[in-house]
Amino acid sequence: MDEKQLVRLAQDGSQAAFEELVAKYQSKVFSMAMNFIRNREAADDAAQEVFLKAYLALPKFHLKSEFGTWLYRIAINHIKDVLRKRGRAKEVSLDDVRELSVADENAMEKAEAERETEARRGLVQGFVQGLPEKYRVILTLRDIQGLAYDEISRVLHLSPGTVDSRLHRARRMLRNKLGPCLSQEGGSHEM
Amino acid sequence: MKCKTAETWILRSLDGRLDERSRGLLAEHLKGCASCRKADAEYRSMMTLLREEREDAPLPRFWERLEPRLREEQKIVPLILWERWALHAIPVFAALVVLAAGLFIFTPQAREMSQSEALLIENANPFSETRSLFEGKRPEDKSMRLIFASLDEKPSVGRQSP
Numbered sequence: 075m076d077e078k079q080l081v082r083l084a085q086d087g088s089q090a091a092f093e094e095l096v097a098k099y100q101s102k103v104f105s106m107a108m109n110f111i112r113n114r115e116a117a118d119d120a121a122q123e124v125f126l127k128a129y130l131a132l133p134k135f136h137l138k139s140e141f142g143t144w145l146y147r148i149a150i151n152h153i154k155d156v157l158r159k160r161g162r163a164k165e166v167s168l169d170d171v172r173e174l175s176v177a178d179e180n181a182m183e184k185a186e187a188e189r190e191t192e193a194r195r196g197l198v199q200g201f202v203q204g205l206p207e208k209y210r211v212i213l214t215l216r217d218i219q220g221l222a223y224d225e226i227s228r229v230l231h232l233s234p235g236t237v238d239s240r241l242h243r244a245r246r247m248l249r250n251k252l253g254p255c256l257s258q259e260g261g262s263h264e265m
Numbered sequence: 266m267k268c269k270t271a272e273t274w275i276l277r278s279l280d281g282r283l284d285e286r287s288r289g290l291l292a293e294h295l296k297g298c299a300s301c302r303k304a305d306a307e308y309r310s311m312m313t314l315l316r317e318e319r320e321d322a323p324l325p326r327f328w329e330r331l332e333p334r335l336r337e338e339q340k341i342v343p344l345i346l347w348e349r350w351a352l353h354a355i356p357v358f359a360a361l362v363v364l365a366a367g368l369f370i371f372t373p374q375a376r377e378m379s380q381s382e383a384l385l386i387e388n389a390n391p392f393s394e395t396r397s398l399f400e401g402k403r404p405e406d407k408s409m410r411l412i413f414a415s416l417d418e419k420p421s422v423g424r425q426s427p
Binding site for chain 2: 089096097100108117118122125129198220223245248252256
């Protein structure tokens with residue numbers, strides 16, 4: 075059964091159809107919440123709330139966009155609310171980012187010395203969290219969640235040009251912060 | 266090619282959004298530019314690290330925990346809607362009461378008609394009682410008329426000058 079049929083059935087009150095939709099998207103919604111909230115229990119709770127909101131708003135969904143896009147939009151808005159309530163949605167200016175990168179040099183040296191994947195992952199997570207929200211959201215959706223450009227554009231109501239420029243800026247900022255750690259990594263050159 | 270352009274092309278190439286010709290030009294530039302080669306390598310390892318973050322599983326029994334909440338929410342929604350409606354209805358009701366009171370206070374009230382006005386409306390002569398006095402046939406009315414007439418004819422009694 076295709077997704078549109080499942081959505082229509084769920085709109086008609088079929089719990090089984092909604093369960094299928096939840097099964098399909100639960101990991102995506104959870105990992106998105108996890109990328110922002112960084113706490114398993116809180117991210118799980120946020121994911122549940124997202125599906126709850128989606129279920130209640132289902133009668134208002136007119137299938138004008140993909141269900142996934144619509145769900146991501148709900149998820150992003152809910153996660154922003156959660157972060158705002160937790161006081162973690164503070165925007166960081168570019169100047170702050172540069173200051174942070176200097177301040178975190180010690181942490182990077184430590185990660186270099188340890189050369190452990192987990193430490194690097196923690197470092198990456200920390201730096202992604204330090205990005206201003208608008209860059210963090212784009213970077214998470216594209217480079218972590220793997221959403222296509224046009225999908226991100228629809229989820230965030232942004233023009234493809236804005237998505238492109240914000241994503242490039244986010245990657246530049248992250249590279250500046252991760253620089254010393256990344257140069258140890260190398261990387262294959264495939265184009 | 267300038268290094269700034271090369272960096273933009275590197276970023277596009279990470280998403281496979283660089284055409285054949287541009288890829289060739291970028292590869293040419295990278296061969297001769299150590300700093301862009303370094304940037305390219307760093308961006309690629311950064312992408313690898315970011316992709317390691319992908320797809321985390323939620324806590325177990327996700328649906329089993331969600332389903333009762335959905336059922337509970339279905340019960341609550343009509344109550345919430347009613348509460349919201351009531352919350353909106355209270356100020357509307359208060360505004361209506363104030364409006365009605367205002368209308369009552371400021372609308373000019375119909376004042377009670379005087380007896381003569383009432384008689385005029387009824388197309389009756391308001392001086393009928395007086396006329397009946399003058400046209401009266403009763404003896405006391407006649408004597409009353411005579412008293413008034415005598416008063417009119419009486420010369421004014423002033424203080425006599427010395």
